[in-house]
Amino acid sequence: MSIEASQEVLSGLERWRELPAAQQPQWPDRAVLRSVTEELRQSPPLVFAGEADSLREKLAAASRGEAFLLQGGDCAETFAESTADRIRNKIRTILQMAAVLTYGASLPVIKMGRMAGQFAKPRSSELETRDGITLPCYRGDAVNGHPFTEADRTPDPTRLLGAYHRSATTINLIRAFTYGGFADLRLVHEWNRGFTSNPAYARYEVLAAEIDRAMRFMRAAGVDFDALKTVDFYSSHEALLLDYESAMTRIDSRTGDPYNTSAHFLWIGERTRQIDGAHVDLLARVRNPIGVKLGPSTTGDDALALMDRLNPDGEPGRLTFITRMGAGKIRDNLPGLVEQVTADGRPVTWVCDPMHGNTITSPSGYKTRELATVLDEVRGFFEVHQALGTVPGGLHVELTGDDVTEVLGGSEKVDDAALARRYETLVDPRLNHQQSLEMAFDVAEMLRDH
Numbered sequence: 129m130s131i132e133a134s135q136e137v138l139s140g141l142e143r144w145r146e147l148p149a150a151q152q153p154q155w156p157d158r159a160v161l162r163s164v165t166e167e168l169r170q171s172p173p174l175v176f177a178g179e180a181d182s183l184r185e186k187l188a189a190a191s192r193g194e195a196f197l198l199q200g201g202d203c204a205e206t207f208a209e210s211t212a213d214r215i216r217n218k219i220r221t222i223l224q225m226a227a228v229l230t231y232g233a234s235l236p237v238i239k240m241g242r243m244a245g246q247f248a249k250p251r252s253s254e255l256e257t258r259d260g261i262t263l264p265c266y267r268g269d270a271v272n273g274h275p276f277t278e279a280d281r282t283p284d285p286t287r288l289l290g291a292y293h294r295s296a297t298t299i300n301l302i303r304a305f306t307y308g309g310f311a312d313l314r315l316v317h318e319w320n321r322g323f324t325s326n327p328a329y330a331r332y333e334v335l336a337a338e339i340d341r342a343m344r345f346m347r348a349a350g351v352d353f354d355a356l357k358t359v360d361f362y363s364s365h366e367a368l369l370l371d372y373e374s375a376m377t378r379i380d381s382r383t384g385d386p387y388n389t390s391a392h393f394l395w396i397g398e399r400t401r402q403i404d405g406a407h408v409d410l411l412a413r414v415r416n417p418i419g420v421k422l423g424p425s426t427t428g429d430d431a432l433a434l435m436d437r438l439n440p441d442g443e444p445g446r447l448t449f450i451t452r453m454g455a456g457k458i459r460d461n462l463p464g465l466v467e468q469v470t471a472d473g474r475p476v477t478w479v480c481d482p483m484h485g486n487t488i489t490s491p492s493g494y495k496t497r498e499l500a501t502v503l504d505e506v507r508g509f510f511e512v513h514q515a516l517g518t519v520p521g522g523l524h525v526e527l528t529g530d531d532v533t534e535v536l537g538g539s540e541k542v543d544d545a546a547l548a549r550r551y552e553t554l555v556d557p558r559l560n561h562q563q564s565l566e567m568a569f570d571v572a573e574m575l576r577d578h
């Protein structure tokens with residue numbers, strides 16, 4: 129690349145600063161913010177550009193129906209829960225789900241965590257009022273603290289360094305687990321046998337027995353299970369805080385292209401996907417595979433405009449549309465969108481987020497979701513793609529590996545009274561370990577029938 133061209137790339141990466149940026153914290157001290165972002169700029173990348181390239185190729189396969197994406201993790205990771213136990217439980221849950229989905233889809237499943245960087249949240253209201261006191265809303269541990277005090281809720285730029293360091297330790301542990309023996313398919317299969325031997329999950333026995341037979345067939349046929357001891361596990365988060373994302377954007381020494389090195393995959397949220405906004409501009413300039421959340425009001429023209437900005441040349445795997453319509457709307461709203469995008473001809477990977485369109489408040493006041501409604505949106509997603517002859521490329525879920533009680537329903541029948549028992553999320557309700565596995569078995573059946 130000529131010196132002029134690389135100067136232009138670098139100045140383009142600063143262009144977002146002149147554009148409207150939704151959902152940014154009011155940092156009280158710009159001097160501290162500057163010194164923090166300078167430190168981030170000097171800090172090592174968390175992922176390697178070559179890994180983002182391989183992921184892009186895998187997502188391209190998902191867009192053609194040759195792979196399936198499973199993306200899952202907390203709504204908001206927290207510093208306090210970036211512990212070995214919590215991280216291991218999440219990885220274990222995703223690996224267990226992926227094994228079941230691999231069988232159901234007869235396809236490789238791309239494993240991706242909403243992990244190692246999911247520390248910032250867009251919110252519906254700037255402020256929160258309790259007992260007559262009004263303070264800034266909680267925006268994720270990368271911005272402020274959750275306790276309802278003025279000191280905690282004041283945005284603190286040094287928290288960006290905390291987010292970077294937790295992301296680094298989390299991705300380190302992910303790599304250790306997934307290359308160190310924890311992802312061994314035989315082990316994952318044993319965990320799943322433990323799950324389905326519980327009488328509460330008797331309805332999955334048939335599928336579980338099929339998987340068991342498939343494993344025995346593989347063993348008899350001489351499959352090298354030792355070769356299945358490691359898996360690729362990718363990191364992702366919402367690219368929300370532009371000061372952070374821009375400080376983590378680096379030029380790849382191999383190619384001279386910019387990559388966001390804070391995660392393999394970044395997505396733009398439903399609240400920040402303004403076509404002339406700062407988020408779209410910054411992500412348009414990096415080479416990572418990227419996603420955009422599309423809510424129920426998205427028109428086909430909106431989707432095409434996003435494609436023009438984010439993937440003008442139609443590079444396979446570059447752009448994923450994560451639809452989050454709501455179970456009651458997906459069958460009406462998704463077909464037109466998919467038809468218009470398909471007619472354009474440039475490929476996208478269609479992924480279903482069945483969580484964010486189905487949030488309700490329970491009678492006792494908890495922000496929650498019903499597992500049955502969540503599954504109904506997934507079913508609607510498959511129905512729409514089946515009817516149009518297009519490809520359902522993956523699933524995006526909020527989950528944890530722990531036994532929390534945040535989502536209603538499931539075989540263990542979490543009810544409104546049970547929510548109080550272990551409601552731990554600081555923002556949106558997550559499927560617990562068992563509910564996540566139930567979803568995997570249900571979706572595997574849908575995939576098999578698809």
Ligand SMILES: O=C[C@H](O)[C@H](O)COP(=O)(O)O
Pocket residue numbers: 203249250251252253484555556
């Ligand atoms: O995770 C998604 C959003 O950040 C979240 O649903 C917004 O929640 P709020 O409406 O409580 O602000």
Ligand SMILES: C=C(OP(=O)(O)O)C(=O)O
Pocket residue numbers: 203250366396397398399421422452484556
């Ligand atoms: C904020 C989120 O979703 P959306 O942008 O779809 O509302 C999220 O994924 O937590």
Ligand SMILES: [Mn+2]
Pocket residue numbers: 203204484526555556
């Ligand atoms: Mn959420």
